[in-house]
Amino acid sequence: MTLTALTEKLRAASPRLAIPHGSTVGPFVALLLTCAFFTTQSSQFLSGGNLALVIQQVMVVGTLAIGQTLVILTAGIDLSCGAIMAFGGVVMAKLAVGSGWPPLLAIAAGIGVCAGFGLVNGLLVTKVSLPPFIVTLGMLNVAFALTHIYSDEQTISGLPSAMTSLGDSFPLGRTDVTYGSVLMLGLFALAAYVLGQTPWGRHVYAVGNDAEAARLTGIPVQRRLLAVYTIAGAVYGIAALLLIARTGVGDPKAGQTDNLDSITAVVLGGTSLFGGRGRVVGTLIGALLVGIIRNGLQLMGVASIYQILITGILVILAVTVDQLSRKRSARR
Template identity: 55%
Template sequence: MSSEAVLQGRSSRGIIRQILREPLLGPLLALVLAVIIFSLVSETFLAPYNLSLILQQSVVVGILAVGQTLIILTAGIDLSIGAVAVLGTIVMAQAAGAGGPLVALAATFLVCVALGAVNGGLVTVLRLPPFIVTLGTFTAIQAATRLLAGSQTYQVPQGPLTFLGTSFSIGRFNTTYGVVAMLLVYLFVWYALSQTAWGRHVYAVGGNINAARMSGIKSGRNLFSVYLATGVIAAIAAWAALGRIPNADPNAYQNANLESITAVVIGGTSLFGGRGGVVGTLIGTLIVGVLRNGLTLAGVDSLYQNIATGILVIVAVAVDQFARRRSL
């Protein structure tokens, strides 16, 4: 083998090691590559209205993915967050008819936070596995939502409850306040995770909960607060959902739980906890949105889109596993 080939091999391995050391680099490269490919496949992909559509279609799952990121950072997983948001839309629609929009918003946040507290209590007080807890609450919440709605769809009148669906223009680019709300949620949680003691404790608990306890961190309290925060985020997602479509449907967003996990994993957050963050999740959300939109423009059936997304998740988890082994 020539010295030039050896140098090229070493260079390739160096690039791979760099990608593994920088969790955001891989997802960012994947996003850029996807944008380039679909811009060549479809002339309309980079049109301002289509880019705006990608963002708007990503709002609800993108917000839910923030809450999912917090849970996964603590080495847990939340299979109920989408169901909580759907229940929130039903509560919001019914409470609006009884007491007006402010009462509806207050009731939604109260219900979603209460359900977050239930999940958090079962995980922290009874020390049950998050997967089992949220699988159980997902089933119960989904059934309760259909019972509460009576299998009916509730139309929400235009006003404060649909405000996040209101559009505005920045030059030629048209977007909605829902997109702004999503970005603000990401910004707030990024700040909380990176600039506060609470955020450092979240990473510590996810990295090694026993070591966190020995260092004086109140791990139970921190973990419980994460589930409360997830309840707040689910309520915001419910509000954004009614902005997207002003109908509260108990059968809506059936795959939101899995889609939020997909965005988090693709974004580089480790399923083993303690590694990752919401910046990667935002990139992961955009990757999923770009992939679905681009394949739709290319005329690819939605079933094949699901196959492509599933393969992407498996690749992302495999990379995470490999990076984890290299760091041990």
Template identity: 60%
Template structure:
């Protein structure tokens, strides 16, 4: 039985699917489902990390550019330095994890607000990516780096390995948050950090770990992105911070922390993907996709505010 926090997003997703099915007879097909999963795959993985952070009453505005730097590091190491693809990927993951941990250190040790710390990191990482790449896209990748962009067929419908990895990561995150003590501590820190600290839980280490794990997830998203586009693009990641926050908010996770679920985030990402594909199939101008997404965000946050006041 889904929790109350996921019933709203689930209902919104169902209504959106029914609506677009009436607008286009191509909507309820395996190809459309495959397209939705492919389009949301790397943003949804970023949104897992964003969910962990928002549950602690934080936010990360640097997630997209961290992903972009990770993708450039992986591809440049493999193409220009001749590093074996697996080792190049591990180097990229190490970089993104380290930057995530640095965000956590800025927030816990220097006591910077998460918004300010990650906004500053957004500028630093974005500039670093451009300098390191020479503002040039890295192409001619070895086949191993494109693996997650490859497809396999289920009932004559192509699905990417990146979409499968996304689903696995959501399953792992769900288990972590709902069936482990550290997962429950993440919720507790978002609800009342002082009470958590007084109970003996090392909140500083927990928060640093959350931001580091989020950084690791951004690196995995980079691998999925590289497989999808077949290149390391230093200009990627400029809007993924807002898109990931959108998925989290639409999924019912409170921006004030302590309440929400990673399952809701998956539903929120699906809502965004369904609207994009549905409006495209219906022949609606892409500018209306942005308009509708903005309206949905305001409604989701307003609903959260109302429920908090009522509680």
């Protein structure tokens, strides 16, 4: 490869060039228009309590979507995130209630188990060179089965307050906000900083843009991918804790559609399924957009099946826009 060609590939791998400044503008405008529409349909929509409820409802999927964003930015996808989260939640609950572990140690074990699943995903992708879709599809079934085997199909209740405290709320003006919602927003802020302001974040974008070009420029591609999947797994563990805090139980049936919901949030937020382009702030917007659509339709009395229908249409439109944008960029 000539020096000129290598330079061009390096430029293509740069997140500054790969992410248009307006990549989150479209989702943000869609969010504003959606809010404006539901405001005209329900007087309750803009109340502080209802908006706080929306954030509370999306905090689990939103946290999952942070890990999903990392994976998708590297041109991968994780279908196992919801099942991993469910297993992590059952591990936390069963160790704390059934084995009498201290709550903090049980939480750490649950997050560690989820990170272990992510590590295995990463090893299969990097060392065995299996496609992420196949790896995580298989891991979805593995985690799902282990969750039901380990829990004996039983929902675990009677959890210590230390494990459910993130579901408690505090007053903010006239609105009660849960601590879990604040944690989710803090995780988004941390992820935005790491991806946008650190060399590690720039490497993630470069790998997603062109893994071979990234390797030729000295980026340890396999180590970055391994770190991405492991960190994503740990994030799923935090989502498991938030799920426990919200429901108050360890539920083996939890998270069965959250993998698709997390992908929906990432795609609606403007992150490309082909990797290398997107912002985690867009993922937050995408998660809020889904939450607001479902909340607004509920306030309007629309059946839940239509909520699913509209969400599916939005995902198809978002992917279509991304594909057209990539083709337009390729012609240039």
